[in-house]
Amino acid sequence: MSALQQKRAWILGRGLHADAYAAALAQLPDVTLTARDLGDAPASAPLEVAPDFAIVCDTRVRIERCLRLLTAGCDLLIESPMAANPADADALAALAEAAGRTLVSGSALGFAPVWRSIAAQIATGAIGALHELEWRIARKPESPPRGFSVMDLLPALQTFERLAGPLDAVRLEWPTAAAPGTLRLEARHASGTRSCVLPAC
Numbered sequence: 001m002s003a004l005q006q007k008r009a010w011i012l013g014r015g016l017h018a019d020a021y022a023a024a025l026a027q028l029p030d031v032t033l034t035a036r037d038l039g040d041a042p043a044s045a046p047l048e049v050a051p052d053f054a055i056v057c058d059t060r061v062r063i064e065r066c067l068r069l070l071t072a073g074c075d076l077l078i079e080s081p082m083a084a085n086p087a088d089a090d091a092l093a094a095l096a097e098a099a100g101r102t103l104v105s106g107s108a109l110g111f112a113p114v115w116r117s118i119a120a121q122i123a124t125g126a127i128g129a130l131h132e133l134e135w136r137i138a139r140k141p142e143s144p145p146r147g148f149s150v151m152d153l154l155p156a157l158q159t160f161e162r163l164a165g166p167l168d169a170v171r172l173e174w175p176t177a178a179a180p181g182t183l184r185l186e187a188r189h190a191s192g193t194r195s196c197v198l199p200a201c
Helices: 016-026 063-071 086-099 113-124 154-164
Strands: 007-012 031-036 053-056 075-079 103-106 132-136 167-173 184-189 194-198
Touching: 007 016, 016 031, 063 075, 063 086, 075 086, 086 103, 113 154, 132 154, 154 167, 154 184, 154 194
Parallel strands: 007 031, 007 053, 053 075, 075 103, 132 194
Antiparallel strands: 167 184, 184 194
16 A cells, blocks of 8 residues: 555644644644744745645634745635635636636634534434534634624525524624624524524623
């Protein structure tokens, strides 16, 4: 049996998601993690040896670095949101297609052990039927006030689908001048389960 061809990986950013990816990559015999936490480095920093793929899990990582990695022949997994605006997202997608590279964006949250355990218990009926789910967008006490973004809702919807099945319909009540702090999203699943996202804590 021939030896596995080693692939070089980078993780750009820090935090719980970066730690989780690092732990997962450590279990793959054909992957070597060669760089971590490049979020503070200049986007123009030289790419001495480009990795085979990189995982971007920090919004501090600028699009310029992602574009340079794609140009260098690197595949990218970018944690949601993929970009700060539609123009940047289009630029990433266009370059990936032109370079023949894989570009994936998504959230790893639904694959966390706790959610996988809950999903398994729902599937086997161990905790009974699932009727309603609730998601609250938490903020650290020291964090400055900020508005809501549709991107805040995507991890919730993705997690709801993994637990309750495909979405049939979604209704969003967006903040207004009369109720600036009100954000409520309701989703209906094929299983009859109702999901909701409430304002930030």
